[in-house]
Each structure stands twice: as C-alpha cells, then as structure tokens.
Amino acid sequence: MKEIKFRLFGNILGGEMHVAEVNVNGEVITPNYSLNDSLLTVPLKNPLQPKDTITLSMDFELEVPQSVELNYGVQAYYDDVLALAHAYPMIAVYDDEGWNAEIPPQSGDVTYADMSFFIVTVEAPKGVTLVGSGREINHNESGNRQTVRYEAGPVRDFYLAASPEYEVFTKEVDGVTLRFYTRDYLQAGAESALDVAARAIEVYGKRYAPYPYTELDFVSTPTYALGIEYPGMIAITEWIVEPDQFYLEGTVAHEVGHQWFYNLVGNDQLDDPWLDESLTQFATLQYFTDTYGQSGSAGFRQDLEGRWNSIGQEEIPVGLPVKEYSNEEYSGIVYGRGGLFFEALREEMGEENFDVFIKNYVKNNAWDIATPEKLQTAAEAQCGCNLTPIFEKWIFP
Numbered sequence: 001m002k003e004i005k006f007r008l009f010g011n012i013l014g015g016e017m018h019v020a021e022v023n024v025n026g027e028v029i030t031p032n033y034s035l036n037d038s039l040l041t042v043p044l045k046n047p048l049q050p051k052d053t054i055t056l057s058m059d060f061e062l063e064v065p066q067s068v069e070l071n072y073g074v075q076a077y078y079d080d081v082l083a084l085a086h087a088y089p090m091i092a093v094y095d096d097e098g099w100n101a102e103i104p105p106q107s108g109d110v111t112y113a114d115m116s117f118f119i120v121t122v123e124a125p126k127g128v129t130l131v132g133s134g135r136e137i138n139h140n141e142s143g144n145r146q147t148v149r150y151e152a153g154p155v156r157d158f159y160l161a162a163s164p165e166y167e168v169f170t171k172e173v174d175g176v177t178l179r180f181y182t183r184d185y186l187q188a189g190a191e192s193a194l195d196v197a198a199r200a201i202e203v204y205g206k207r208y209a210p211y212p213y214t215e216l217d218f219v220s221t222p223t224y225a226l227g228i229e230y231p232g233m234i235a236i237t238e239w240i241v242e243p244d245q246f247y248l249e250g251t252v253a254h255e256v257g258h259q260w261f262y263n264l265v266g267n268d269q270l271d272d273p274w275l276d277e278s279l280t281q282f283a284t285l286q287y288f289t290d291t292y293g294q295s296g297s298a299g300f301r302q303d304l305e306g307r308w309n310s311i312g313q314e315e316i317p318v319g320l321p322v323k324e325y326s327n328e329e330y331s332g333i334v335y336g337r338g339g340l341f342f343e344a345l346r347e348e349m350g351e352e353n354f355d356v357f358i359k360n361y362v363k364n365n366a367w368d369i370a371t372p373e374k375l376q377t378a379a380e381a382q383c384g385c386n387l388t389p390i391f392e393k394w395i396f397p
C-alpha cells in the first residue's frame, strides 16, 4: 500500500477541518487534498506490506457549523446541543474497489468504515454532560473543567454528543445498560424509548445475535433525520421524544436494528445502502410482529407499502447506490420496497430456512463487511435453491 486515505468529513458537513503535523513513523509527511478537502491522502515512503504496521499521527482542528442544514445536521452545535459525528480524520475503507472515497449524497449516510478501537480523552467545561461511544473509563474534575476518557471497540465510528441540558434516564436489559440523555421535560418520551429499545434488544438478540456491547446510549439532538445510528449510540431528533409521538417506537426499533445491520455486520453504506437500511426496515417489522403479533405489525407494514406506493410501486431495483436515487425513490425503494423484499424472500425460502439464514449471515459477517453477493450466497446455501430470479426481480438492475 503506497498511501493511506483519510476522510475529513468536517469539510463537507458545513464546517471546516484543518490537519497539521502529519507524521509517519516519526517523519513529517506532506499530504494531498482532494474532494473539496474531504479526502486527505498520506503518501508512504516505504509501501506498507500485508500484516505490516506503521504509526501515523496528526493534529487536527474542527470548526463546527451552528446550523443543522447539511446531511441532517449530524455535525453541529445548535440549540445547546453539540453533535460530533465523524469529527476526526477517518481512515477510508480499502476493499476490492480500492480506496472508497466520494462526496456523499445529502440523502444517505456519509460513512463506510471498518472496525477500530478508540481511546478518546475529552476535556470540556464542567457544566456540560458528555456522552461518548464505548465506555467511560475515567472522569476527573478540576476547577471548572472536566476530563473524561472513553474506550470503545470494536466499533466503526466514534460519536460524541454534549449539552448542558442533558438529564439521564436509565434501564437495564439482559446485562445491557440503556441510557437516554435528553432534556428534563422529555422524561416520559425518553423512558418509553428505553422500553422499546429493551424489547428490540431482546427480539434482535433472539433472531440475529446477542447485542455485542454492555451499553447503548441515546441522545436527543436537533438532527433533521428522525434518528441516526452510531455504534453503541443512537441520536434521536428531539421533537419525536415529545409526548405521544407516533414516530418514536418505529424510529427507536429501527435505529436499534442498525446495531446489527451497519455496525456488527458492516456494508458499503453509499454503494449498497439496502444491506443496512432495507434489512433494518425488515428487522423493525420483525420487532413489531414479535412484540404485538401479526396484527400488531400491520401498521409498520403499511408504512413500508406506503413509501413504495408514494412512487407508484415502480419496480426500481433495491440494490442501487444512494446517488442513483432521487430523494423520493431513496425512501420509496430502499426504505419501502427493500423491507418488503425480505418478506418475499422469506416466503420463497420458507420461514425456517429464512430464520437460520439470517442468523448465519450475521454470524459469518460479524465485525466484517458484507456484500449483496455474500447475502445471496448465504440464503442459497441455506435453502439449497436458486434465488437468482427473486434477486433479479427485486434487487439487481
């Protein structure tokens, strides 16, 4: 490997990110910038061989936008909440396509990442509640400052949220501590979100694999999305935590599902968004079925159908990259038709085979990156049947 590529998402999410002192094995290197300064390429004097290691260091500075207009406001300081998504130089994924780097479309997720371990030390004013990925290992206060150390991993990303307004509400399930950080007056919504999350962890734990961490943290933020998934963390937009919000249960069940499909089993979220989004929509349907019975899942199935209906049930393939869809198609196909595909696949394979296949798919791709081909192969291996016709009808162009 003659170079290493880093994503500087701060430069395309409305703020500015500056890098200095890029250092490889103790030697200062001059990097190159491209893709509107969102891609940093570090050339290596001596190519990195397989199984070999290097030490790479750099300083970086990020100025965060004070608005939530770009990419759902994942990286913003707004309304007393600091949301720091992808706020450090992230190593791009090198796969059979080579380095994966492009300017992500506004409608989808921005990252595609491998698993990593993180040790993060945060220094902040004492009056601010900090919520970070992984576990809080150390917490010191001195004067009006606090220093917190987090350790996380394996995870695909490190996320940090902070607010002087955050109160915390807690629940335990199956050895997992669930916490919801939000404003005091949203206690009722936060607690019902935690009930949903606890049931979702039980449902997905039985159906796919045990939840892989000991903690799951929720934060309310002013994001334009209903919810956004991070490893072991979930951001929920504040307005749906208000009393009697129809969207809360489906959103929480969906975002918890991403802990299996996106984090535990990774995928290229820009090229194959259906592998995490459509499958997570189907997982959400299973959450409603397992919690309330067939009739209880009718509402969510209608949601899937309604999305597809809203683009006239057009048979656009589910397996396209985010950039190939218009916003309406992305919702209708990837979030609507894609969820229904997995029901059709279950019908085709038989329920017993389907349940075993999903478990095997998760087990065989856990901590790794899945592909559409791996998913189809795992399904065919289980049913001993040829599924190309159904994949061609629904997924592949």
Ligand SMILES: [Zn+2]
Binding pocket: 254, 258, 276, 277, 280
């Ligand atoms: Zn999603």
